[in-house]
Amino acid sequence: MIVRFSVQNFRSIKERMEISFKKTGLKGMPTNYFEGPSKTSLLKTAVLYGPNASGKSTFLKAFKALEYLVLSSAGFKPDQAIPPYEPHLLDTAFREQPVEFRIEFFGGDHIKYELELAFLEKEIVREEMYYYPNGVQSLLYQRVQDKDIKFGDGFRGAKKTIERLLLPNQLFISKAAENNVESLLPAYRFFGQGMMVFPFLNENHESNLTRLYARRLAEEGESGFSRKLNALICALDTGILAVSAKEVDEKSFKFPDHMPEDLKKKIKDDFKYDIRTAHPLFENNKIKGKELFDVEEESTGTKSLLVIGGIILDSLEAGRVLVVDEFEKNLHPSITNYLIGLFHNPLTNPKNAQLIFATHDITQLASGEFRRDQIWFTEKNEFGATELYACSEIKGVRSENPLDKWYASGKLGATPIINDVDFLIEMQENVPEETE
Known part of the structure; x- marks a missing residue:
């Protein structure tokens, strides 16, 4: 189960943007969250709204990129480029900087883990993993470019052998899992068994x-x-x-x-x-x-x-995290609402599976299915970079407000601004003059 996930310098995302599944102090809708390990109250779903090209899909693709690196980088060849290296290109200061991902999650052993990594086109710049065996942060390993890997007391398994085999473009967790390092397997399995990521369904x-x-x-x-x-x-x-x-x-x-x-x-x-x-x-x-x-x-x-x-x-049967973009396409809004509700219903979701998805279907805002800390918005700023914020962060918004109408009117932001003056001028240039 995911606690939080953040992305920096990936495609349209420039500055660090984070989405959190931690329940805020908002009251109401108790079936929309659950008490995870260590008495952490986590939300069961999160929905992203925003105009086209605002960064919704980019954020979901970041999940897929991280999953891919953890599960596949052990097989990368020497000097092979790291496919998910897609830095933000609309600011020259970021074009050659590392892409950064950070995820906090509970593994199948019910222990919390934190994985943070930064990478360039052909090398991992930084990779760190911590865990909380007794609710207290403890280092598993820390890898910094051009330095020996530092291992914590909780790390069990081969160290120097894997370090010698590790290529600059491979993640240590990926290589360690390939060599059956026991202390990292619960975290590794989360990416292979605990998540299902479909950033787009073509x-x-x-x-x-x-x-x-x-x-x-x-x-x-x-x-x-x-x-x-x-x-x-x-x-x-x-x-x-x-x-x-x-x-x-x-x-x-x-x-x-x-x-x-x-x-x-x-x-x-x-x-x-x-x-x-x-x-x-x-x-x-x-x-x-x-x-x-x-x-x-x-x-x-x-x-x-x-x-x-x-x-x-x-995802419901296994208690997995499901990440999917616009899954409601071709579906009636009532069916979409029903499928979302399966995650909120304790009878259909006894293992506390989580869902994060992006949509343009504003009828879901009117359904009363979500708490305000489950609703997230993306929009592009004046510099072409994605900004992400939760509905619960907007002052003056209450649960009883008509969120669908407020969103459609632009009151919550994250709606397209259509400036068609130049287009209308172009369309009229070749219109023949009326003759008497």
């Missing part, structure tokens, strides 16, 4: 996830996940009676003669199952039976619901 992502859930429906037909996914899809007014998966006939695969056999096998395995939806079949206005459809015949909204429903159930 058709390719949705196709991959559809195949994943097709396999799970086919191979885990009686599992809790399959039953819950069926119940969720059928409950949300889709007209669907059941969702299942059918094995694809191997004869339907057509490959070029020169394609390697191992590649053919992989494709057959990836596309082994197709999802089927069952709809009621009527005769004389009475249900006679059911008709099966391929999921591709369903509406765009139903296909999106299948994907986001699966992602949400995955």
Whole structure:
């Protein structure tokens, strides 16, 4: 579970911007937060609003960048560029400065960890990890460019061996986990098992996830996940009676003669199952039976619901942190509101999964689903840099205020300013004069 996350000098974000899941002193809506380890009250959801290109997606991409570095940097080759190095380019003082991430979270061992790192295009400048075994901060390791790594008393496992193997562009936590360093595994596993990050869901992502859930429906037909996914899809007014998966006939695969056999096998395995939806079949206005459809015949909204429903159930079942951008696309606002509410309901979220997402759907501000410390806004300042602030930080805003109307009117900031004077002038330049 996440406590806070901050980003500096990454894409549109210049100065350090932080989002916090720590509950503020605001009262009300007790099901929207929970008591985590060490009696830390944490919020279950956070939503980001702001105009296009204001930095909402950038902030969510920072989660993905950090996840990628922790899980993958051990495999970087010598002199390989670090892909997430994308410094802020609209200020010359920042163009060659390090990108910085900092995250505070609880691992699967219920101990709080802090990981902070700064990196350039091809090297890690700083990497520090602390933990709180008894509620008191204690160093695990500290790595500073061109210096020996400093280890704390709580670090157990190989030190000098990993330090000698470590390349400048690799994270120590990534290399240490590769070598099974026990004291860092709970923190490492958080990034692989405790988070699910989807900074954007395009058709390719949705196709991959559809195949994943097709396999799970086919191979885990009686599992809790399959039953819950069926119940969720059928409950949300889709007209669907059941969702299942059918094995694809191997004869339907057509490959070029020169394609390697191992590649053919992989494709057959990836596309082994197709999802089927069952709809009621009527005769004389009475249900006679059911008709099966391929999921591709369903509406765009139903296909999106299948994907986001699966992602949400995955996070709820495991108590994961779900990070996703604009998951409400193609969904009715009432369905979006219901899916968000699954995180706030103790019955559907007993493991305290957390959700952070970005949206343009202001109807959610009118639903009364969020506390003010769960609502965040992004906007660009006059220098083209992202600024981030919580609704609870705005003076004069109360829970009873019509936040959707205030936001739409610009009273809360973070709305687009449209200056179309030059555009209208251009549009009129070639308009022919009227003749009598």
